[in-house]
Amino acid sequence: MHDSSQSTTRSNVLTFLGIMLVALNLRPGLTSVASVLNQIGRGLGLSALDQGILTTLPVLFLGIAAPLAPALSRRLGIERAVLAAVVLLAFALLARPYLDFAALLIGTSIVGSCIGIMGVLLPGIVKRDFPQHASLLTGLYTAVVFFGASSAAGVTEPLRMAFDGDWRSSLMVWAVPAGIASMVWASQLNPEPIRKARPTPGHSLFRDPLAWQVTLYMGLQAVLAFAVFGWLPTILQSRGLTPVNAGFALSLSIMLQISTAILAPWASSKMRDQRLIIALAIVFTISGILGCIVGPLPQIWLWVVILGLGQGATFSMALTLLAIRAGDPETSARLSGMAQGVGYTMAAFGPLVLGVLNEWFDDWRIAGVFLALTGLGALAAGIAAGRDRLVGSHAAANASA
Missing domain, CATH: 1.20.1250.20 (MFS general substrate transporter like domains)
Known part of the structure; x- marks a missing residue:
């Protein structure tokens, strides 16, 4: 009984930590670009319209991808769906600064899509694992979302200056917290085979x-x-x-x-x-x-x-x-x-x-x-x-x- 209690406590702690680390990655992929947008524009020779598209696309794809999250959750399981999204996010953040403009748009769209999927699935995990504290947990991970957004907005430009004006390296840095989140999230997954959830019957x-x-x-x-x-x-x-x-x-x-x-x-x-x-x-x-x-x-x-x-x-x-x-x-x-x-x-x-x-x-x-x-x-x-x-x-x- 004691071992079971310890195992449950450890699982809850890892789930809580995983939620917070995933939440930390729900905005830096967006706000980091805005901080060095002028430098990106000069570096790639972008027009004002091009820059506007670059900032609009991730938010648009965040919305487009969000409805796909429940189906992905049913196919993979909700934890594995989150893991797939955060791993893909890490790779997209790592690669997109070093691509040409067309590929940069694709990479940015992938970033927005991953963020949309993770943002949809987190409330369900909170509802399932912390039903008595859903409001408090939601407030905490929302605060972490804001912290991530503010950090990326405020730190990306100083990072660019530290990298001798290299905006590509300053953007690539934000793949690191995504990589850490993916490792922590993977460590708390249940090793049992995937059991695909059946759609819950009910009205649309x-x-x-x-x-x-x-x-x-x-x-x-x-x-x-x-x-x-x-x-x-x-x-x-x-x-x-x-x-x-x-x-x-x-x-x-x-x-x-x-x-x-x-x-x-x-x-x-x-x-x-x-x-x-x-x-x-x-x-x-x-x-x-x-x-x-x-x-x-x-x-x-x-x-x-x-x-x-x-x-x-x-x-x-x-x-x-x-x-x-x-x-x-x-x-x-x-x-x-x-x-x-x-x-x-x-x-x-x-x-x-x-x-x-x-x-x-x-x-x-x-x-x-x-x-x-x-x-x-x-x-x-x-x-x-x-x-x-x-x-x-x-x-x-x-x-x-």
Whole structure:
């Protein structure tokens, strides 16, 4: 009995460590490129359009690949599916800096696809292995996601300088944490033969109102997140901040997200449902965005802080809903595939819409109206998704009736 208890504890520790290490790799493949995009453009002779494609493709493929994750999980088993994705991610990160532009686009698309698959499967593993602490674990790994994103955004350029201006080597470095994650993840796999999971019978989530509410919340908050990531420094520079301070503002915003990424799911777990926390998070996010665009310039750092605190909570609550709105790990994976697949496909076009609006009107306030309306949509969807219900319960109730 004692040996069995020790074995279970060791397995839980390895699973927890594996989840955190995989989560660490869910953003560096994206944010590291943005940090040295100008150098990549000069090195490969890319146009502005080429650079825009390079930054849009991984987010787009993140959304395209996400719905494939449940099927991959059923074929390989959820742990082996994650392992396959993180191993492929490591190889793609290692190879893509040393390819020509066409192959670089393919490598970047593979990076986005691997991230999409891992992001879909992690909530199901949390739901299965830590059912009593799903909200807390989701908050912790969301914080690790933000830490990875912020680290890659802030460290890639200094690494390039340390490598005598070689942007290729600075990007290649991010294959190392992916390799470490794959080794740790492989060490906790069950050596038994693969037992392919059978699809869980049930109605299509695309006909479930609650699933669509979760999906719309995920997608609309992601539009805000990627729009801020892509354009916040440019917006702040247009208001008079230096490029250094504008870049620091984005890094500060991302770092502040770590705190509310942990606190918001924990606080919501103490409440009857998640509506209040989601509403507060969206209000903070909208206020921070509008403050950065039209607020008094002397208070700009206050708005940056408010924005970071709001977006940390909005994203972590989106991931929390994927775990707690499903009754079992299989449904969690299906819901995650739907929400992230549709959501990140929407998010891929958010920065593009902002760029088009600014080019047409040459006024960031117009873009601010678009972001405010997006935020209000996220607020409506989030309040609906935050009710204490389970995906599929409506259909089950109708069937029983």
